[in-house]
Amino acid sequence: xxxxxxxxxxxxxxxxxxxxxxxxxxxxxxxxxxxxxxxxxxxxxxxxxxxxxxxxxxxxxxxxxxxxxxxxxxxxxxxxxxxxxxxxxxxxxxxxxxxxxxxxxxxxxxxxxxxxxxxxxxxxxxxxxxxxxxxxxxxxxxxxxxxxxxxxxxxxxxxxxxxxxxxxxxxxxxxxxxxxxxxxxxxxxxxxxxxxxxxxxxxxxxxxxxxxxxxxxxxxxxxxxxxxxxxxxxxxxxxxxxxxxxxxxxxxxxxxxxxxxxxxxxxxxxxxxxxxxxxxxxxxxx
Amino acid sequence: xxxxxxxxxxxxxxxxxxxxxxxxxxxxxxxxxxxxxxxxxxxxxxxxxxxxxxxxxxxxxxxxxxxxxxxxxxxxxxxxxxxxxxxxxxxxxxxxxxxxxxxxxxxxxxxxxxxxxxxxxxxxxxxxxxxxxxxxxxxxxxxxxxxxxxxxxxxxxxxxxxxxxxxxxxxxxxxxxxxxxxxxxxxxxxxxxxxxxxxxxxxxxxxxxxxxxxxxxxxxxxxxxxxxxxxxxxxxxxxxxxxxxxxxxxxxxxxxxxxxxxxxxxxxxxxxxxxxxxxxxxxxxx
DNA sequence: CGATACCTTGATTCGTTTCAATAATCGTGG
DNA sequence: CCACGATTATTGAAACGAATCAAGGTATCG
Numbered sequence: 001x002x003x004x005x006x007x008x009x010x011x012x013x014x015x016x017x018x019x020x021x022x023x024x025x026x027x028x029x030x031x032x033x034x035x036x037x038x039x040x041x042x043x044x045x046x047x048x049x050x051x052x053x054x055x056x057x058x059x060x061x062x063x064x065x066x067x068x069x070x071x072x073x074x075x076x077x078x079x080x081x082x083x084x085x086x087x088x089x090x091x092x093x094x095x096x097x098x099x100x101x102x103x104x105x106x107x108x109x110x111x112x113x114x115x116x117x118x119x120x121x122x123x124x125x126x127x128x129x130x131x132x133x134x135x136x137x138x139x140x141x142x143x144x145x146x147x148x149x150x151x152x153x154x155x156x157x158x159x160x161x162x163x164x165x166x167x168x169x170x171x172x173x174x175x176x177x178x179x180x181x182x183x184x185x186x187x188x189x190x191x192x193x194x195x196x197x198x199x200x201x202x203x204x205x206x207x208x209x210x211x212x213x214x215x216x217x218x219x220x221x222x223x224x225x226x227x228x229x230x231x232x233x234x235x236x237x238x239x240x241x242x243x244x245x246x247x248x249x250x251x252x253x254x255x256x257x258x259x260x261x262x263x264x265x266x267x268x269x270x271x272x273x274x275x276x277x278x279x280x281x282x283x284x285x286x
Numbered sequence: 287x288x289x290x291x292x293x294x295x296x297x298x299x300x301x302x303x304x305x306x307x308x309x310x311x312x313x314x315x316x317x318x319x320x321x322x323x324x325x326x327x328x329x330x331x332x333x334x335x336x337x338x339x340x341x342x343x344x345x346x347x348x349x350x351x352x353x354x355x356x357x358x359x360x361x362x363x364x365x366x367x368x369x370x371x372x373x374x375x376x377x378x379x380x381x382x383x384x385x386x387x388x389x390x391x392x393x394x395x396x397x398x399x400x401x402x403x404x405x406x407x408x409x410x411x412x413x414x415x416x417x418x419x420x421x422x423x424x425x426x427x428x429x430x431x432x433x434x435x436x437x438x439x440x441x442x443x444x445x446x447x448x449x450x451x452x453x454x455x456x457x458x459x460x461x462x463x464x465x466x467x468x469x470x471x472x473x474x475x476x477x478x479x480x481x482x483x484x485x486x487x488x489x490x491x492x493x494x495x496x497x498x499x500x501x502x503x504x505x506x507x508x509x510x511x512x513x514x515x516x517x518x519x520x521x522x523x524x525x526x527x528x529x530x531x532x533x534x535x536x537x538x539x540x541x542x543x544x545x546x547x548x549x550x551x552x553x554x555x556x557x558x559x560x561x562x563x564x565x566x567x568x569x570x571x572x
Numbered sequence: 573c574g575a576t577a578c579c580t581t582g583a584t585t586c587g588t589t590t591c592a593a594t595a596a597t598c599g600t601g602g
Numbered sequence: 603c604c605a606c607g608a609t610t611a612t613t614g615a616a617a618c619g620a621a622t623c624a625a626g627g628t629a630t631c632g
Contacts, residue, residue, distance in 0.1 A: 090451060090452075090455050092455060092459065093537075094539075096459065098454070098455045098458050098459060100451055100454060100455075111444055111447060112444065112447060112448055112451065113444070114440050114441055114443075114444035115441045115442075115444035115445040115447075115448060116448075120448055120451070121451065140433075140436065140437065140440075143436070144430065144433075147426075147430075150426065150429070150436070151426065153440070154400050154426075154439070154443070155400055155401045156401075157400075157440070157443045157444070157447065158397055158398060158399070158400035158401035158443070159401040160447060161397060161398060161401075161443065161446060161447060161450065162398055162401060162402075162406055164447065164450040164451065164453075164454060165376060165386055165398065165406070165407065165450065166376075167450075167454050168384070168386060168450060168453050168454055168457060169376050169378060169384045169386075171454060171457035171458060171501060172384050172457060172498070172499075172500075172501035173378065173382065173384060173501070175619080175620095176619075176620065206577090206578065206579090207578075207579065207580095208578085212458070213458075214458075215457060215458035215459070216620075216621090217620075217621055217622080218578090218579080219579095219580085219581085219620090219621075219622080220619095220620060220621075222579060222580055222581080223580080223581075223620095225580095226580075226581085238578090238579075238628085238629075251379075253380075461587075461588095462587075462588070492609090492610065492611085493610075493611065493612095494610080502588080502589090503588075503589055503590080504610090504611080505588090505589075505590085505611095505612085505613085506587090506588060506589075508611060508612055508613080509588095509612080509613080511612095512612075512613085524596080524597075524610090524611075525610095
């Protein structure tokens with residue numbers, strides 16, 4: 001449909017490494033507290049006693065398909081995504097897996113284990129990944145000397161809570177088109193935040209995984225993408241997505257039926273009528 | 287259908303007060319840290335320096351229909367439910383409200399405000415309520431002297447995160463019957479935990495609010511309750527619910543169609559086949 | 573190059589929503 | 603206390619949207 005633009009590559013590569021946090025030390029990558037904080041987009045500890053510089057966090061690399069943690073595994077650490085793309089899934093009683101999130105750079109992983117000391121979900125690398133290990137014990141003890149850090153941790157968890165609420169809201173109220181549209185907008189926003197193009201990007205997950213995430217079958221996801229393509233709001237070529245009308249996607253509630261579209265080819269969808277106001281209230285992550 | 291049994295009354299009353307935490311002091315109710323911890327079902331600070339006994343948290347009463355906090359309001363405190371029944375709602379761009387939770391005794395309220403320092407949801411009393419005010423600042427500073435408290439806070443937030451994940455999972459995969467059944471089981475579990483009957487209880491919310499919570503229309507909720515009643519798994523009389531087959535409800539996936547039910551009146555529903563194993567893995571809150 | 577996983581599209585079925593009408597319940601003031 | 607309107611709940615019929623079933627096409631990987 002359109003040429004394969006240089007889309008953001010989350011794959012590990014010597015080149016991309018330069019823009020990521022971390023430095024070599026006896027063959028391993030390590031990050032200090034300041035780097036971890038900036039990655040999490042939280043204020044770094046104001047006071048930096050000499051001791052603070054010494055705190056280092058080890059990186060670990062995972063290859064595509066590898067599991068970071070599994071359900072039932074004892075909880076010990078949190079993981080911060082330094083690069084790469086993952087999914088977290090729950091497995092219900094019948095073995096069906098449900099995708100809960102698609103963590104990427106600067107996201108925090110593993111919080112679900114704090115409560116019961118065991119992980120209740122599973123995290124899988126969808127591309128080669130570089131994660132920073134944050135032993136939970138280390139984090140809480142650091143919280144004592146750096147009060148901002150502790151507060152920031154609450155903030156991160158609160159943010160995640162709000163994200164999940166938005167998700168619940170979406171699943172509870174939106175149609176298939178609305179869900180797919182929001183999913184795309186959310187991805188676009190996140191890529192933008194990472195410094196990648198918000199117009200063209202590659203989906204790292206399958207239609208099945210998207211469907212699981214937003215509560216639809218893979219066929220419906222595929223059909224909806226085709227429909228959005230047909231009315232010109234997006235470009236679709238397999239896993240490559242081009243956003244052509246972000247604002248329309250942001251406010252989409254319901255698309256005209258295929259029947260109606262046949263008659264009136266102009267894309268006049270049912271969108272939130274006051275579609276012109278600024279989107280400050282829109283949550284950045286879906 | 288069945289006599290109006292003495293169902294749990296969450297209304298404030300002089301009698302019920304005796305089993306709740308808190309004591310009088312110049313006309314107001316106050317609770318100390320130990321009471322707050324036991325209410326939250328977290329370990330009380332092991333070491334109890336004399337100073338610890340002095341920490342008191344004020345109670346506030348809200349009457350049915352009153353708002354505890356509204357969207358956009360600056361965040362200052364958390365609230366712990368000592369008695370009563372509430373709902374929290376999000377309002378989407380079009381003004382539709384979506385119910386996010388039905389907090390009751392021992393639940394924590396207001397966590398959504400930590401991240402942005404403003405509340406993103408609204409909490410409303412569905413019955414007269416007694417809440418304990420926990421200034422967030424006070425909590426974090428206490429966390430320094432009582433490390434267990436800080437850890438417990440992470441635990442509570444993590445628990446809430448898991449609850450929301452279970453919710454997302456449900457909305458993404460379950461049919462109407464499954465959702466209603468889970469909702470009832472969850473209520474039953476929570477009433478049991480509070481020391482009330484898990485067999486007979488009063489719904490405090492309307493069908494509309496239930497539907498909003500589990501992503502269905504009020505008509506579907508009503509119909510599904512009728513269907514569950516018809517096959518004898520529950521008793522329904524307006525807001526009074528009697529649980530007659532908790533285990534069946536727990537494992538319900540899909541009900542036979544009305545058509546099929548007409549022919550074979552015996553209640554052989556499609557349940558998870560291995561319905562006999564223990565339910566330890568089942569999350570206590572929906 | 574072949575096998576496998578993934579995607580697209582169509583036809584049909586099924587479940588839920590929507591629209592509509594009736595009934596029960598609650599709160600309030602005459 | 604009862605009548606009243608307002609809110610809430612039940613139930614039916616029809617319309618709609620997404621799931622399911624099915625087939626063919628396309629990328630991907632060893």
